[in-house]
Amino acid sequence: MAIAAWRLAQRWCPSFPVVQLHMNRAAMTASQKDFENAMNQVKLLKKDPGNEVKLKLYALYKQATEGPCNMPKPGVFDLINKAKWDAWNTLGSLPKETARQNYVDLVSSLSSSLESSSQVEPGTDRKSTGYETLMVTSEGGITKITLNRPAKKNAINVEMYHEIMRALKAASKDDSSITVLTGNGDYYSSGNDLTNFTDIPPGGVEEKAKNSAILLREFVGCFIDFPKPLIAVVNGPAVGISVTILGLFDVVYASDRATFHTPFSHLGQSPEGCSSYTFLKIMGPAKATEMLVFGKKLTAGEACAQGLVTAVFPDSTFQKEVWTRLKAFAKLPPNAMRISKEVIRNREKEKLHAVNAEECSVLQERWLSDECMNAVVNFLSRKSKL
């Protein structure tokens, strides 16, 4: 969210507007003019420059307008005023003109670095190119990753695994506050693309299984480590890995058209996405077993009752209701949200990585089993569907 400098400056120097108004206009020099321009520029910064920079700005401003620090030192528990005092006092006897120049230089460097960052004005939809299987947009503090193979029910092929990882890594570093994953078309995702099994390398199926386990482990690892609030907008049925990784999301909103299906036994496979751990924690062992071992398909209402889904909305108003909520979340202070997520999730991370490694190693064996091969052949020869 844009930070108006008067708010910034008022917080760090309550007398800021008054001081600014009562500046000696007669004594205005070129550098005084630059100084005033710089103060105006601060008001236009679209991104909070962070406390360290705000303290520097405060100190230089005070030095430029009042000279060396003349305030009594605040008490040790008066943290904010103590930080401000320290910043100002550190400037010692720096001449007013030099402080003014340093202030102008600092604002100018901030303007160029923050303006050229990927900050997006609300309402400006920034679309990332370079994805074949996804649509990625950033708008109003929300990076939205849309699975975009609607003709294949958003089945996740190898390219899509790589692109989702790339999009998540980019989203973790961009200036958005929250990240959303959703699907284009009538499905959220039909899970792993079963044609992934057909492209066998010269090293044979063992090599394929080994490489797939490495890919899967890295893929799930990106969700475990994702630092910002991650929200699934489940627009329709979800199958397999698109369901299991929901346990690693922070919030899951679902249309009442969505279903949640993990038919691993039917496919001769075993749970992944850390679901062997997260689902047990979320819904308890019996309900988790019904889903992960017996392949029970849940309605959105059932998934919500069992804690996998946060809230369910009628399909007719789904997008409107969900995006109203998401836009409000995106306005919250991003650092606070990131740190709160860290506090909530960090103590589980090591465990989740261990679970992920174990699940991938079990699956590597499963992929080589007759049960799995037969299930894939049956689907590909159109003998079976879920």
Ligand SMILES: CCCCCCCCCC/C=C\CC(=O)SCCNC(=O)CCNC(=O)[C@H](O)C(C)(C)COP(=O)(O)OP(=O)(O)OC[C@H]1O[C@@H](n2cnc3c(N)ncnc32)[C@H](O)[C@@H]1OP(=O)(O)O
């Ligand atoms: C060893 C290699 C692995 C490499 C990758 C490593 C990581 C793997 C990690 C995870 C492993 C497994 C976890 C899972 O996700 S298991 C779940 C797998 N998914 C399925 O079994 C779903 C299969 N699809 C269906 O049963 C049906 O398509 C459906 C989803 C119920 C929809 O039925 P529908 O009648 O409404 O539509 P349909 O005509 O069948 O589909 C339209 C076209 O889409 C294609 N398609 C749909 N889902 C998949 C899929 N999962 N894989 C490949 N293709 C899919 C379908 O074939 C149709 O295509 P076309 O129009 O005929 O060309």
